[in-house]
Amino acid sequence: MTxxxxxxxxxxxxxxxxxxxxxxxxxxLDKRVNHxxxxxxxxxxxxxxxxxxxxxxxxxxxRGDHGLKDLRFVGDGVPxxxxxFKDLQDKPVRSVELCDLPTLDxxxxxxxxxxxxxxxxxxxxxxxxxxxLKGMLSRRTLLAHLISKAGN
Numbered sequence: 001m002t003x004x005x006x007x008x009x010x011x012x013x014x015x016x017x018x019x020x021x022x023x024x025x026x027x028x029l030d031k032r033v034n035h036x037x038x039x040x041x042x043x044x045x046x047x048x049x050x051x052x053x054x055x056x057x058x059x060x061x062x063r064g065d066h067g068l069k070d071l072r073f074v075g076d077g078v079p080x081x082x083x084x085f086k087d088l089q090d091k092p093v094r095s096v097e098l099c100d101l102p103t104l105d106x107x108x109x110x111x112x113x114x115x116x117x118x119x120x121x122x123x124x125x126x127x128x129x130x131x132x133l134k135g136m137l138s139r140r141t142l143l144a145h146l147i148s149k150a151g152n
């Protein structure tokens with residue numbers, strides 16, 4: 001059985017690489033999701049993660065592997081982070097490193113899809129034959145499908 005048999009719901013909401021990080025964040029909060037597919041003209045580009053946006057609110061000196069590990073000396077960091085919200089309005093989604101994920105197609109066997117989902121922490125894109133995003137496959141969606149087919 002392949003991914004053609006799996007219903008990918010809800011329909012994916014794509015953002016463009018030029019969408020502001022602010023608009024992407026608002027959409028994530030409104031849809032209650034942690035990731036949004038990024039498409040250019042309907043074609044898959046990558047995935048923007050809510051953690052990428054959270055990182056934009058942190059001081060530059062704290063970002064990355066070798067940044068400050070402890071920010072307790074700052075005290076109440078809310079005003080500091082809040083000042084960065086306006087910066088999100090001017091930064092496009094393309095300004096953060098988009099998640100580069102393996103892509104699936106409609107003919108991917110379910111076992112292969114399960115293996116790839118197991119190896120990656122994010123949902124995976126399912127593309128049509130012409131490279132357009134059909135939907136995102138999550139663990140929850142795949143497991144629900146498998147349970148329904150197993151009769152449990």
